[in-house]
Amino acid sequence: MTPVHFSFSxxxxxxxxxxxxxxxxxxxxxxxxxxxxxxxxIALALWALQFESTASSTAPMLLLAFSACEASTGLALLVxxxxxxxxxxxxxxxxxxx
Numbered sequence: 001m002t003p004v005h006f007s008f009s010x011x012x013x014x015x016x017x018x019x020x021x022x023x024x025x026x027x028x029x030x031x032x033x034x035x036x037x038x039x040x041x042i043a044l045a046l047w048a049l050q051f052e053s054t055a056s057s058t059a060p061m062l063l064l065a066f067s068a069c070e071a072s073t074g075l076a077l078l079v080x081x082x083x084x085x086x087x088x089x090x091x092x093x094x095x096x097x098x
Contacts, residue, residue: 004046011039026081026088030074037067 001009015036019029045060078088085092 005043008039008043008046012036012043015039023090026074026078026090026093029090030071030078033074034067034071037063037070041067 015032019032019036022032023029041060041063044063048056048060081093082088
């Protein structure tokens with residue numbers, strides 16, 4: 001495994017571990033998701049450059065568009081929960097209550 005592949009794999013794994021283990025605030029979960037998406041975007045872009053094919057060059061842009069949609073939806077949910085509950089702590093959110 002090359003050092004470039006190792007760095008992107010470790011960045012994705014660290015984002016996944018942060019998402020799985022440190023779930024206290026909604027903002028930290030969103031930052032972990034963005035870190036995972038950024039590492040996936042860079043890995044896909046380097047993969048498309050390495051193979052020099054035009055068919056795989058649209059995949060990083062599509063992932064980046066979905067990542068932007070995910071970020072805007074996450075920030076909208078963060079603002080909505082902060083307004084209704086007063087905090088972004090995930091322990092205060094209960095899915096069984098309406």
